[in-house]
Amino acid sequence: MRVGINGWFWDQSTTGSGQMVRHLLPALLEADESLEILLVLPRWVADHAPIRLPRVRVVAAPCHHSHLGKVWFEQVTFPRLCAQYRVDLVHIPYFASPLHPLQSTLVTIHDLIPLVLPAYRGGPLVRLYTALVATAARRAHLILTDSQASCRDIQEHLHIPHDQVRVVYLAAAPYYRPVNDAAVLHAVREKYHLPEHFVLWLSGFDVRKNAAALLHAYTWVVHALGDTYPLVMAGKLPERDTPLFPDPRRIARELEITAAVLYPGFIAEEDKPAVYSAASVFVYPSRYEGFGLPILEAMACGTPVVTSNVSSLPELAGDAAFQISPEDTRSMGAAIVALCVDEALREEMRRRGLARAATFTWQQTAAATLDAYRQMVQT
Numbered sequence: 001m002r003v004g005i006n007g008w009f010w011d012q013s014t015t016g017s018g019q020m021v022r023h024l025l026p027a028l029l030e031a032d033e034s035l036e037i038l039l040v041l042p043r044w045v046a047d048h049a050p051i052r053l054p055r056v057r058v059v060a061a062p063c064h065h066s067h068l069g070k071v072w073f074e075q076v077t078f079p080r081l082c083a084q085y086r087v088d089l090v091h092i093p094y095f096a097s098p099l100h101p102l103q104s105t106l107v108t109i110h111d112l113i114p115l116v117l118p119a120y121r122g123g124p125l126v127r128l129y130t131a132l133v134a135t136a137a138r139r140a141h142l143i144l145t146d147s148q149a150s151c152r153d154i155q156e157h158l159h160i161p162h163d164q165v166r167v168v169y170l171a172a173a174p175y176y177r178p179v180n181d182a183a184v185l186h187a188v189r190e191k192y193h194l195p196e197h198f199v200l201w202l203s204g205f206d207v208r209k210n211a212a213a214l215l216h217a218y219t220w221v222v223h224a225l226g227d228t229y230p231l232v233m234a235g236k237l238p239e240r241d242t243p244l245f246p247d248p249r250r251i252a253r254e255l256e257i258t259a260a261v262l263y264p265g266f267i268a269e270e271d272k273p274a275v276y277s278a279a280s281v282f283v284y285p286s287r288y289e290g291f292g293l294p295i296l297e298a299m300a301c302g303t304p305v306v307t308s309n310v311s312s313l314p315e316l317a318g319d320a321a322f323q324i325s326p327e328d329t330r331s332m333g334a335a336i337v338a339l340c341v342d343e344a345l346r347e348e349m350r351r352r353g354l355a356r357a358a359t360f361t362w363q364q365t366a367a368a369t370l371d372a373y374r375q376m377v378q379t
Contacts, residue, residue, distance in 0.1 A: 001032070001034060001035055001036070001088050001089075001188065001211070001373060001374070001377055002037075002038060002085075002086070002087045002088050003035065003036070003037050003038070003087060003088065003089055003090070003091055003373060004037075004038040004040060004078070004082035004085065004087035004089070004090040004091070004103070005021065005025070005037055005038065005039050005040070005090070005092075005093065006040060006069065006074065006078050006083070006090070006091070006092045006093065006096070006191070007039045007040055007041040007042075007045065007046075008041075008073060008074070008094075008096075009021060009047060009093070010022065010039070010041055010045050010051075010096060011048065011049050011315075013269050014293065015109075015256045016170075016293065017093055017094035017110065017288075017301050019173070019223055019293070020108070020110075020170060020190040023094045023170075023171070023173055023362050024093070024195075024362065024366060025037060025039070025053060025056065025068070026053060026362075027363055027365060027366035028325055028366045028369060028370060029053060029055055029181075030057075030327060030363075030366070031363065031367055032225070032368055032370055033144075033364045034277070035055065035056060035145045036055050036056075037053075037056045037057070037259075038057050038059060038081075038085050039051065039057070039059070040055055040059045040061055040077075040078050040082070041058060041059070041060055041061065042060075042061060042063050042065070042073060042080050042305075043060040043061060043062050043063070044065055045060075045256070046058055046059075046060035047060065049133045057085070059081055059085070061073060061078070061081060062077075063077055064226060069130075069131050070236060070260065071129065071132075073138075074096045074097075074098065074100050075099060075100075075132075078090070078092075078098070078099050079098045079100075079101060079102045079103070080102070080161050082102065082103055083102045083103060083166050083235055083351050085318050086101060086344070088103075088104070088377050089103055089104040089105070089106060089141075089373060089376050089377060090103050090104070090105050090106070090179050091106045091107075091108070091369075091373075092105070092106070092107045092108070092233075093106070093108045094107075094108065094109075094110065095109045095110070095112075095133050095137065095218070095343075096133050096136070096141045097133065097136045097137055097139070098136060099136040099139065099225075099349050100139075101136075101139060101140065101141075101300075101348075102142050103205060104376045105140045105141050106140065106141065106144065106372060106373070106376060107136075107137055107140045107142075107144070107148075108140045108143075108144045108145065108168075109137060109143055109144075109145050109150065109154055109217065109290075110146050110150065110291060111150055111288070111289065111290025112148075112153045112154065112157050112181070112290075112291040112363035113141045113208070113288065113290075113292075114126065114127075114130045114148070114160070115130065115134070115153075115157045115158075116153055116157065116288060116292070117208060117288060119206075119207055119208075119243070119244055120206075120244075132236075134157075134158055135154075135299075137154075137158055138158060138159070138160060141376055142164060142165075142166065142293055142372055142375070142376055143164060143165045143166070143167075144166050144167075144168045144369065144372060145162060145165060145167055145168070145290070145366060146167070146168070146169065146290050146291035146312065147167060147239065147290060147291055147311075147315050148167055148171055148312070148315055148371075149290075149311045149312040150167075150244065150290045150291075151165050151202040152165050153256075154265070155170035157248060161169045165366070166372055167327070168358070168365055168372070169291075169315075169360055169364070169368075170291055170293060170362075170364065171296065171360040171361050171362045171364070171365055172293065172296040172299075172300045172357055172360065173297075173362075174362070175273060176272070176276070176296075176297045176299060176300040176301055176357075177273060177300055178277050178301050178302040179274040179276075179277035179278075179301065180277070185273075185274055185278050186261045187270050188271050188275055188278060189278060190273040191236070192264035192265075192267065192275065192365050193262070193264060193265065193272065194232060194262075194275070194278060195230055195262070197228060197229050197280050197281065197291070197340075198222070198229060198231070198278075199230070199231050199280060199281045199282075199283060199336055199340070200234065200275065200276065200279035200281065200282045200283070200298075200303070201214060201231065201232065201233045201234065201235075201277065201283055201284075201306075202234045202235060202267060202272070202275070202276070202282070202294060203213045203227070203234075203235055203284065203286070203294065204235060204236075205235060205236075205237060205238050205245055205246070205247075205248060206243070206244055206245055207243065207244055207323060208286060208287045208288050208309070209247060209285075209286050209287075210285040210286055210287050210326050210354075211233065211246065211248045211251070211324055212246060212248075212251050213285055213327065213329050214231070214283055214329075214332065215231075215248060215251045215252055215255055215257065215261070216255065216329040216338065216346075217285075217305060217329040217330070217331070217332035217333035218231050218255075218257055218260060218261070218333065219255055219257055220329070220330060220333030220334065220337070221260075221266065221333050221336050221337055222257050222260045222335045223331075225337060225341070227259060227260055228259050228340075229280060229281075229340045230261065230262050231260060231261045231262070232261075232262045232263075232264060233248055233261060233262070233263055234263075234264050234265070234266075234267045235265075235266065235267070236265065237249070237263060239293070248261070248263075248265070251277070272297065273297075273301050275348055275367065276297060276301035276303045277297050277301045277302060277303065279298075279303050280303075280304075280339065280340055280342060280346070281303070281304050281305075281306060281336055282294070282295070282298035282303045282304070282305050282306070283305075283306045283307070283332070283336060284298075284305065284307045284308070284313070285306070285307065285308050285324070285326050285332060286307070286308055286310075286313065286326070287308065287310060287311075287326045288310065288311045289311050289312050289313055289359050291312055291316070292307070292311075292312055292316050295307050295313065295316055295317060295358070295372060296316055296357050296360055297319060297355075298353070299320060299321070299353030299354060299357035300354070300357035300358075301355055302350045302353065302354055303350070303353070304321075304339045304346050304350055304353060305317065305320070305321035305349070305353060306322040306324060306332060306335045306336055306339070307322070307323060307324070308324060308325070308326045309323035309324060309325055309326075310321065310325075310326060316356075316360075317356070318356050319352060319356075320349065320352035320353045320355065320356035320357075321349070321352075321353065321356075322335040322339075322349075334341040350375065358371070
């Protein structure tokens with residue numbers, strides 16, 4: 001079986017689509033020794049990202065590094081190259097399948113943010129693109145998605161029958177595991193100026209991530225614990241304070257908790273396991289996620305989690321995390337305080353989190369994806 005895969009996001013490890021394709025390909029190849037993959041990359045990605053995987057043929061496609069160039073790659077270049085190399089099916093690992101597919105087409109839709117959340121619908125060009133890929137998704141032969149919550153969204157907003165959508169869970173990368181080496185933990189604390197004890201936020205700062213609610217919750221934490229457990233808000237801060245990207249520094253000033261909040265900036269991927277492991281608690285109060293990979297990463301590193309009880313997050317968290325309404329800042333603060341001060345509770349949630357994260361593996365993701373491939377080839 002030969003599968004063509006769209007690799008537009010191959011070099012973007014900070015995106016869910018980039019992480020997925022990088023971890024899925026090795027797992028697919030390990031699970032099926034007869035599988036051949038045609039990985040189609042933009043030329044600038046292929047030139048700077050050498051790929052050494054067995055049975056993977058990389059095709060570098062000439063295209064412009066622009067919004068229009070991305071659309072042309074998705075709609076014209078990728079399907080034509082897959083037809084030229086006579087693949088059995090194509091897999092687009094993000095919400096951008098061809099409007100006029102030339103082969104059996106499978107698309108992974110992680111979420112429907114621009115359809116579900118009005119704040120993300122953007123201007124006329126963004127809406128036009130969303131309409132294009134939504135129509136194209138209805139013409140795909142099969143859709144994979146990351147959660148039951150996203151499956152329901154796809155059925156409701158794209159009007160796609162249930163039997164045309166399959167849920168295939170993702171997983172944390174295998175290098176996410178507890179870091180106990182004191183020297184490594186000391187080094188990461190020095191690099192990012194982290195205190196001995198802290199509560200971690202590691203996310204983007206767009207409004208659905210709910211930083212404002214966490215900062216309001218932290219007024220309760222500061223009242224109970226003072227400055228003994230500062231909040232570390234890791235990630236690239238917004239360049240401007242806007243409704244879509246509210247600046248947490250302004251919110252912290254208004255709440256008079258500036259001294260209790262630290263901003264270490266962007267965390268390199270290779271440092272994340274140690275940063276998670278160094279934290280006392282990880283908080284992820286998002287209002288909407290197609291999957292919510294960071295809570296699995298934190299659990300896999302042995303860090304207790306406080307998260308939201310909406311969208312896909314309960315599917316991942318199970319009984320291994322505190323699930324709080326994203327609006328309930330008092331309960332969010334209480335959960336953080338409880339985990340900080342109660343060592344037995346913290347250890348119990350650490351144990352549950354490690355066990356929960358272990359139930360999500362890339363081997364399982366690959367097996368379910370291969371089942372979908374085989375079904376498409378046989379029909």
